Amino acid sequence: MLFSSLIFLFLFLPITLLGYYLCTKAHKNYWLLITSFIFFSWGGVNFTFILIGSIIINYVFGLFIEKYAGHQKAYWWLVVGVSCNLLILGVFKYANFFTHNLNSFLHRLSLPAITETNIILPIGISFYTFHSLSYLVDIYRGKTNAQKNIFHLGLYINMFSQLIAGPIIRYNNIWQQLTQRTHSFEKFSSGVERFLVGLGKKILLANTFAKVADSVFNTDTANIGAINAWLGLICYTLQIYCDFSGYSDMAIGLGRMFGFTFMENFNYPYLAQSVKEFWRRWHISLSTFFKDYVYIPLGGNRVGKGRQYINLIAVFFLTGLWHGAHWNFLAWGLFHGFFLLLERIFLEKFLARTWKPLANLYTLLVVMFAWVLFRSAYLSAAFNYWRAMFDFNLTLEKMNLFLSFMNRELYLALAFAVLGSFGFFSLLHRHLQTLLTKNQLYSGFLTVTYHIFSAMFYGGIFALCWLYLISGTYNPFIYYQF
Amino acid sequence: MKFRRLRTAIINTVFLCLLFFPLVNKNLLFIADIKNFENRKKATQPLLASTPLDSFPHRYEKYYNDTFPLRSRALRQYNYFKYFFLDIPPNSYYVIIGKDDWLFLPGEEFDGYSGKINFTRDELASVKEELEYRQNYLKERGCKFYLMIAPSKACIYPERVSEKQRANQASIGEKLLTYLEKNSSVNTVNLYQALRENKKYYRVYYATDNHWTRPGAFIGANQFLQQVHNDYEQVEPMKLSDFDISSIDTFDGNTSSIIGIPEYFPDINYRLSPKKALSHPAEKAGYVADKSFPYPFMYEEVRKIEGTNKPRLLIISDSFGNFLFPLLSENFSKTVKVWDNWKYELHEDIVEKEKPNIVLLLIHEKNIRSLLKENSKN
Numbered sequence: 014m015l016f017s018s019l020i021f022l023f024l025f026l027p028i029t030l031l032g033y034y035l036c037t038k039a040h041k042n043y044w045l046l047i048t049s050f051i052f053f054s055w056g057g058v059n060f061t062f063i064l065i066g067s068i069i070i071n072y073v074f075g076l077f078i079e080k081y082a083g084h085q086k087a088y089w090w091l092v093v094g095v096s097c098n099l100l101i102l103g104v105f106k107y108a109n110f111f112t113h114n115l116n117s118f119l120h121r122l123s124l125p126a127i128t129e130t131n132i133i134l135p136i137g138i139s140f141y142t143f144h145s146l147s148y149l150v151d152i153y154r155g156k157t158n159a160q161k162n163i164f165h166l167g168l169y170i171n172m173f174s175q176l177i178a179g180p181i182i183r184y185n186n187i188w189q190q191l192t193q194r195t196h197s198f199e200k201f202s203s204g205v206e207r208f209l210v211g212l213g214k215k216i217l218l219a220n221t222f223a224k225v226a227d228s229v230f231n232t233d234t235a236n237i238g239a240i241n242a243w244l245g246l247i248c249y250t251l252q253i254y255c256d257f258s259g260y261s262d263m264a265i266g267l268g269r270m271f272g273f274t275f276m277e278n279f280n281y282p283y284l285a286q287s288v289k290e291f292w293r294r295w296h297i298s299l300s301t302f303f304k305d306y307v308y309i310p311l312g313g314n315r316v317g318k319g320r321q322y323i324n325l326i327a328v329f330f331l332t333g334l335w336h337g338a339h340w341n342f343l344a345w346g347l348f349h350g351f352f353l354l355l356e357r358i359f360l361e362k363f364l365a366r367t368w369k370p371l372a373n374l375y376t377l378l379v380v381m382f383a384w385v386l387f388r389s390a391y392l393s394a395a396f397n398y399w400r401a402m403f404d405f406n407l408t409l410e411k412m413n414l415f416l417s418f419m420n421r422e423l424y425l426a427l428a429f430a431v432l433g434s435f436g437f438f439s440l441l442h443r444h445l446q447t448l449l450t451k452n453q454l455y456s457g458f459l460t461v462t463y464h465i466f467s468a469m470f471y472g473g474i475f476a477l478c479w480l481y482l483i484s485g486t487y488n489p490f491i492y493y494q495f
Numbered sequence: 496m497k498f499r500r501l502r503t504a505i506i507n508t509v510f511l512c513l514l515f516f517p518l519v520n521k522n523l524l525f526i527a528d529i530k531n532f533e534n535r536k537k538a539t540q541p542l543l544a545s546t547p548l549d550s551f552p553h554r555y556e557k558y559y560n561d562t563f564p565l566r567s568r569a570l571r572q573y574n575y576f577k578y579f580f581l582d583i584p585p586n587s588y589y590v591i592i593g594k595d596d597w598l599f600l601p602g603e604e605f606d607g608y609s610g611k612i613n614f615t616r617d618e619l620a621s622v623k624e625e626l627e628y629r630q631n632y633l634k635e636r637g638c639k640f641y642l643m644i645a646p647s648k649a650c651i652y653p654e655r656v657s658e659k660q661r662a663n664q665a666s667i668g669e670k671l672l673t674y675l676e677k678n679s680s681v682n683t684v685n686l687y688q689a690l691r692e693n694k695k696y697y698r699v700y701y702a703t704d705n706h707w708t709r710p711g712a713f714i715g716a717n718q719f720l721q722q723v724h725n726d727y728e729q730v731e732p733m734k735l736s737d738f739d740i741s742s743i744d745t746f747d748g749n750t751s752s753i754i755g756i757p758e759y760f761p762d763i764n765y766r767l768s769p770k771k772a773l774s775h776p777a778e779k780a781g782y783v784a785d786k787s788f789p790y791p792f793m794y795e796e797v798r799k800i801e802g803t804n805k806p807r808l809l810i811i812s813d814s815f816g817n818f819l820f821p822l823l824s825e826n827f828s829k830t831v832k833v834w835d836n837w838k839y840e841l842h843e844d845i846v847e848k849e850k851p852n853i854v855l856l857l858i859h860e861k862n863i864r865s866l867l868k869e870n871s872k873n
Contacts, residue, residue, distance in 0.1 A: 014552070020559050023517040030514075058548040202503040205510045413659040420583045464502035472509040479513070480573040486560040487570055489533040489589055489753045491600070491705070492789050492814070 014055040015177070016263045017215045019482050025052065026267075033271060034196075042168050042191065045271065052173035053137065060135035063101065068167045070097050071145040072160070078152045079159035091153045095146060102142040108132050110338035137176040139335060143302060144170045148184040150306055157185040165191045174267035178260035180278035180298035187273070194272035204269025206471055211262025213474040214255040214433075216481050221426040222252035225418045230388055234401040238411035242401040244418060249388050250381050251430040254283065257296070281436045286372035287364050288352045288379055299335070303328050325357065326350045336387070341395065345386040352379050520564045529567045532752050537561040574755035589753045596760050597655035597702045598750035599648060604705060604861035607667040608649040609660070612864070614667065619674050622866045626681045629841050629856075636846065639726060639853050642675070643684040643719060644668040645707065645815040647860045648700040651690045655702075668860035684719050684855075697740075702762045703748030705861075709767035710740070712818035720826055723853060727806050730826050741766045767822075774798040774824040780831075780848060788836040793817070796832045798824035806852035809845065813837050815859050827853075839865050 014021050029048045036044045054061040074094030081087040108130045116126040148169070151157045160166040169191060175182055229237055229245025237245070261278035268275045282295035292300045311324040326347065333346020356364065364372045382399065389395035432438060449460050520526060531537070538561045541554040563569075574585035584592040591599040599605055606612040614622065630640040649656050650666045665673070668687075675681050690699050690711060699711030707715065717732040724730050745764040751757035777799040784794035798821070808827040810816050816832050824830035831849050833842065839858050846854065858866070 014556075018556070019563055020556050023514065023563070024559065027514050027518055055552045058552075198503050198507060199499070202506045205506055209510070416659060420581065422577075422581045422583055425581075461501065464499075465505065468502060468505035468509055471506055472513065475510065475513050477576075480569055480576065483563060483566055483569040484573045484586075486563070486566075487533065487586060487755075488535065489586070490535050491749050491753070492534065 014052050016260065016267075017212060017478075017482065019486070021052075022212075022479075022482070030270065041271075042165060045172065046164055046168045049168065049171045049173040049176070053171060053176060056136040057133070060138075063105070063135055063138075064141065064171060067098070067101060067141065067145060068163065068170050070094070071148060071170065072163045072166050074149055075152050075159040075166070076161075078149060082153075082155065087153060091149055094149045098142050098145050098149075102138060105132055105135055105138055107334075107338045140176060140179055140181060141170050143181050144184070146306065147181070147302065151183065151185045157188055160184075160188065160191075172273075174271070174273075175264045175275065178257065178264065179296070180261055180264060180276055181302050182275055182298070183302075186276060190273050194274075196272045200269050200272065204266045204271075206266070207269060208263050208266025209471045209474050209478075211259040211264075211266060212478050214259030214262065216478045217474070218426050218430050218433075219252045219255035219259060220481070221422055222248040222255065222430070225423065226252050226388070228418070230398070232414070234394075234397040236410060237401050237414065238404045238407055239402055240407060240415045241411060242398060242404070244415060246381055246385060246398075246402070247427075250283075250377075250384055251427070251434065253384065253387070254279075254434055255430055281434065281439075283377060283380075283434045284373065284436060285376045286369055287356055287361060287376055288349060289356050289361065291376055291380060292349070292353070299332070303332055307331060322354055322357070325353055329353065340392055341386050341389055344392060344395070345383050348383045348386055349379075517564045521562075526565060526568075528565050529571070531567045532570075532755060532757075534749075534752065570755055578754075578756060578759070585755055586753055590750055591656075591660065592754075593649075593655045593657055593660075595655060595702075597652065598704075598748070598754065598760060599656065600705050600750060600861070603864075604647050605649060605660075607860055607863065608647045609662040610664045610666065612667055614671060614674075614864070618864075618867055619671065622671065623675060623679045623681070625866060626675070627679060629854075630681055632841065632843075633846065633854055636850070638846065638851055639682065641682045641684055641719065641722065641853065641855045643686065643715065643855060643857045644672060644863065645715065645857060645859045646687050646690060648705055648707075650687060650860070651694060651700055666860060668863055671863060682722065684715075684722060686715050686718055689714050689718050697765065698763055701748050701764075703751035703757070703760045704762070705750055706815060707818065708763075709765045709818050709822075712815075713738075713767060713822055716819055716822040719823070719855065723806075723826075727852075729803075729805050733822065733825065737770055739766070739768050739770055769825055772825070773800045773803075774821075774830070775800075777829070780845075782833060782845060785836050788834075790834070793834055794836075796820055796834075797829070799829045800825070800827070803828045807831075807849065809833070809849050809851035809854045810857060811835055811839060811842060811854065812857035813839075813859050813862060816857050819857065823855075837862055837865065 014025065016022075025048070029045075032044050032048070033041055050061060050064075053064060071094065074090055074097070077090040078087050078094065081090060109132055112127060112129050116129060119126050148157075148160075148166070152159050160169070169182070169184055169187060226245050226249040229241050230249070232241070234242070258279040265275045265277070276298060278296060278298050280294040280297065282291050285291035285294050308324055308328045311327065312320055313324070314321060316324070329346040329350030330343065331346070332349070333343040336342045336345070352360075364375065367375075385398050385402075386392070386395045389398055445463065449463060538554070538558040540558045540562075541551055543551060546554060560566075577583055577585035584590060589601070591601050591605060593599055603612060626640075626642060633640045646668055647666060649662070650669070653661055656662075672683050672685050672687075675683050676685075690707075693699060693710075693714050697710035698708055699714060700707050713733070713735065720730055720732045724732065742763050742765050745762050747757060748760070748762050751760040751762070754760060775798060777797040779795045779797050782795045784791045788794060805826060805828045807829045808823060808831070810820060810823065810830065810832040812819070812832060812834060814834065816834060820830065820832040829849075829851075831845075831851070833845060835842065839856060839862070
């Protein structure tokens with residue numbers, strides 16, 4: 014079930030909210046747990062057993078790690094627990110990739126192939142596995158206590174708001190909220206605003222860019238030329254940001270509606286002036302997870318430079334691998350790792366002295382070139398796309414293709430997305446608030462007008478998203494279909 | 496900040512009202528929906544007890560989407576928004592808006608016109624073989640076979656297609672006819688030139704429908720009759736003066752219905768009826784359509800002219816035969832039309848029963864590759 018679907022918005026969410034606020038405080042978590050399981054099983058009933066198994070395993074291991082805290086046994090319980098989680102993730106996410114590539118290798122050696130697996134990837138497995146890992150490690154490190162209530166642990170691992178696309182919530186950041194969170198109209202309203210912003214980003218912006226990006230990336234690169242290649246890439250750059258940050262906004266907004274406060278996951282990443290800064294602003298929960306649970310345990314910045322560089326590459330290898338079981342994602346991760354390495358070796362100092370817009374441009378170009386790897390179906394397709402980006406031979410067909418994308422919907426989407434991703438609306442909101450506070454004479458009238466306008470704006474986004482969602486279900490026929 | 500509570504109250508209220516409204520309206524029906532214009536049956540509600548668990552969510556979601564409250568109203572509002580505010584064609588995946596609001600169907604129809612879809616040399620040979628087989632089969636039974644291709648609208652009205660989408664080569668149908676005329680003995684009726692020449696007198700295709708108009712069908716019928724006249728002197732091309740022709744403004748073409756706001760896409764509809772009708776509806780043989788055929792009452796149509804020595808005609812066609820049939824039936828002693836669910840088969844059983852003198856296979860250019868699927872020899 015997607016957040017951006019009619020059934021989630023107008024059936025699941027209202028019923029979940031209604032049930033939640035009708036429940037007593039003691040039962041709210043159980044209601045959320047039940048609805049989260051329903052949400053999860055909507056994407057595959059059989060996968061629910063894997064999730065339940067994961068919750069039970071982590072519950073048991075968590076208790077044992079805490080029981081043997083300070084002893085060697087705690088370490089071994091941690092190792093077994095982490096291994097079980099990684100095994101589940103490895104089998105479901107990477108078995109197909111592994112067997113396929115092994116068979117390619119065996120084929121080259123003229124050896125018999127092994128049976129290819131055809132395992133379906135359960136939804137959310139990357140996220141709930143990382144939730145479980147952070148839970149076990151934080152208990153081992155003494156940052157938190159094991160959760161004695163398996164249902165509360167289940168809710169942490171499985172809560173529907175962040176199950177599909179994050180943010181990755183650390184257990185020690187949330188355990189108190191499981192039993193002691195507050196609810197208020199203001200918090201709910203702030204959650205609504207955040208949710209609607211995310212919904213608008215996903216449906217009105219990301220989907221608009223997707224039409225262009227998909228069309229360009231699916232066209233033979235010999236027929237697109239630089240003009241379309243760059244348009245397609247700009248659209249994809251904005252699509253992935255609006256899509257991903259939109260989902261995070263919706264997750265954070267939903268959390269607030271139920272009294273939770275989740276960490277921010279995006280902080281205007283396209284404002285970054287280095288790749289290092291980019292990773293402090295993009296998918297923050299993932300980059301901090303890898304920093305805390307991979308990079309630092311490997312030695313972090315405490316080891317020699319050579320070892321640091323290896324650790325950095327290892328982290329970004331894993332980052333790429335986490336995103337998908339495909340060579341393209343690995344290449345994407347290593348591409349970022351390479352530039353991070355360059356920055357660490359000498360480039361960072363140079364960027365610090367460079368004119369900020371130029372540093373920002375460098376970062377954007379690195380990130381955009383990397384997106385080509387992320388988006389392309391194969392590595393060879395990515396190389397061809399890069400080549401097309403420098404094909405300045407403009408033909409009538411290429412121009413016509415470019416013009417076929419130009420319409421008011423795209424212009425508006427580009428305007429909102431570019432301004433939004435560079436923080437313009439946030440800046441505008443802060444300035445307006447300051448203005449309204451300072452101007453005592455018209456403060457009341459202007460403030461009321463501003464609030465009413467804001468409310469209408471959010472209502473308008475919801476209504477427009479409603480129309481767009483319904484249009485996505487439109488399926489007409491020339492001749493009547495039974 | 497001042498009036499924060501006001502903002503909170505308004506946002507929460509508006510959000511919750513919009514969130515709960517569909518659920519409430521579904522049960523209490525405050526506002527009724529308008530008629531659905533998708534031309535299909537809605538998904539039915541799956542029962543949890545009788546549906547495999549893994550497929551239940553997908554099927555339920557399909558049902559939920561199809562029966563979402565005020566769905567058709569919302570679709571219309573979306574189409575208005577797209578067309579009038581964003582100035583882009585609504586549902587552009589399903590319809591291409593050309594010049595002067597002429598509408599074309601994308602996909603196979605437009606790709607066949609533009610040359611994006613073609614026959615390979617082997618495929619042309621295969622089609623030729625199939626058609627020659629049919630022609631010989633029918634010839635052995637004293638019957639003459641004709642192939643007629645109804646052009647796609649864009650072939651006849653390329654000036655209504657936007658410049659950037661206009662084709663610069665012959666369409667798939669024209670290429671097939673050229674190939675057959677050069678390499679085969681199959682009798683073909685080429686309508687492309689005749690329709691282009693006569694479009695200055697009447698609109699031969701609808702602006703908002705992918706079909707030809709009655710005048711367009713009249714031209715098609717006459718092209719066919721001119722060829723039949725070579726074998727049957729008693730069959731002659733028709734004169735337009737023998738018909739009453741009138742036009743009305745309308746907006747209910749099949750393509751404009753897909754747009755969802757058909758009232759903004761006006762069109763002309765012609766009525767064409769013989770001043771002195773010779774044929775009349777006759778008893779059907781009772782040929783049975785597939786269960787999947789959406790118009791079983793139109794599967795078989797029969798008209799007769801009593802007391803004439805004119806030949807008998809069997810038409811195997813698609814929806815383009817609907818306007819052609821009443822015109823041709825004025826020229827044959829018995830005319831049977833079978834709309835065979837877009838299969839374009841030989842129908843040996845019907846040929847055996849009807850014993851026609853002429854069999855006309857009428858196929859819309861959009862479906863022309865269906866001829867590759869047929870292999871009457873097997």
